[in-house]
Amino acid sequence: MAKQKKKSQRPKARLPKGFRDISAVEMAATRRMMDTIRAVYESYGFEALETPFIEYAECLGKFLPDEDRPNEGVFSFRDEDEQWLSLRYDLTAPLARHVAEHYDRLPKPFRSWRAGWVFRNEKPGPGRFRQFMQFDADTVGTASVLADAEVCMMAADTFERLGIPRGDYLLKINNRKILDGVLETIGQADEERRLTILRAIDKLDRLGPDAVRALLGEGRLDESGDFTRGAGLNPDQIAKVMAFVEAGLEGGGRADVIRRLEPLVGTSATGAEGIAELEEIAAFLDAVGYEEDRITFDPAVVRGLGYYTGPVFEAELTFPVTDEEGRTVRFGSVGGGGRYDDLVARFRGERVPATGFSVGVSRLLSALQHLGRTSREGEERPVVILVLDRERMADYWRMSEELRNAGIRAEVYMGTSGLKAQMKYADRRGAPLAIIEGEDERARGEVQIKDLIEGRRKAQAIASRQEWIEQRPAQVSVPRAQLVEAVREILAAQAADQNADPAAGQAAKAAANGQGEA
């Protein structure tokens, strides 16, 4: 009885939903990807900046209206002095805080990149987590839309440097001011309705034009039978908004899209301003040779709501991909950004124009993996030195030292089990090879080196235990003095083999993944 009680008090080992553990393999791939992004951003002149995970909630600007409590979407807690602290939910709000705080001594424009984890307290879904990594670059302190164009060019460069071919990604640019102009001409300027309209437009690529039309009007019934209330526009207004949204669907280049948008903003000054900005961006992109196959104009891009005040952009992967169950999935957006001229003004009163772009690191990484564009560099697993003779530990340590000094990852088995369990350990560890030195070998002045990858392959052909033991597949005996050299040779052969036969590499990777991933 007491035992049962105790048992029920045991915590269940589990991760909070929306969070995950990250394996060594994924960390290595992430690190390589981020190195590439950083190299591109720095080549454009952006400086590194790191801000903490935690900020005062009020600095992130996410208090609920009329309430003394931060927004539900952010993880928040109270400091000992009763102030609300929040985990950052993006890298832009902390940047605005940093710029406002140190405005006087920063060079203007201030160009910085930041990378790291952000947190959102939202319902997780496939490919959506509550902790994920972003990689941002921003230019603060210039109102020129050339800064917007530059950041899009840089995003295009980044994707290509990461191995995504031109045509497999696309940057789409829009301008909030144009939609505002359209809404002005149809007499819908009030904020509440504007947000509903933005949300409806945002769903174009996911739900299609009919659904968007329904959401602009009365509302829409989804397939589970749930009803979403619409913006309540009349048919004439809906037609105008849809004409705007679909101006990008009819093909043609950036100039064609602009020409189709012009009549839709009517006499609105804001709309005209938006058009002029797009024209300036187009002229610049044409001049530096970033054509429509990389950067297009698409009025359906709205980027949620929030703080964007001018150009907005979204980066999309356009190639289809099949998931584990063989279904075709679209990766869709892997990054985005836009102009936020009011964000710093929250702190300073004075308007400080700014624009930036943010890459969704984790989504982009899984896209690259689907493309088979991730290299295996940095995935080497350690050689494992088995312990047959506990009195000779010093000998084994010396071996590991020699290997490490030669730049080879190596470890001495640290458990207390027998040889069989040690082999199993090395196998599961994903070790490329195991070193065996017992009494017999020592008497001969030799060590055995077992190629675990080759051995795994040969094992499939062996049926009987007898044969297995006698053959000792993929195992060689070399003089002790030649240990390092022999190990180096076998590792080189394995690497060559892996490059020639990707399937073998996959198998090794799968084995290596075994312990690290859920």
Added chain:
RNA sequence: GCAGCUGUAGCUCAGUUGGUUAGAGCACCAGAUUGUGGAUCUGGGGGUCGGUGGUUCGAGUCCACCCAGCUGUACCA
């Protein structure tokens, strides 16, 4: 948040009209094999049957409520 579906071992699932101590396969651990990953054989660990309450002599099974997960949808700075 709303709607639909699903909850039995780490995973995939079986479990009779309600009836002893809840099972299988895979996985895990150990031995057979003083010193060799795989295969084979033997043994072992692991379950609050999602939870609580109810009906009953008796509930994994029937009823009610709750919870969790999945999918869609809403929100998403």
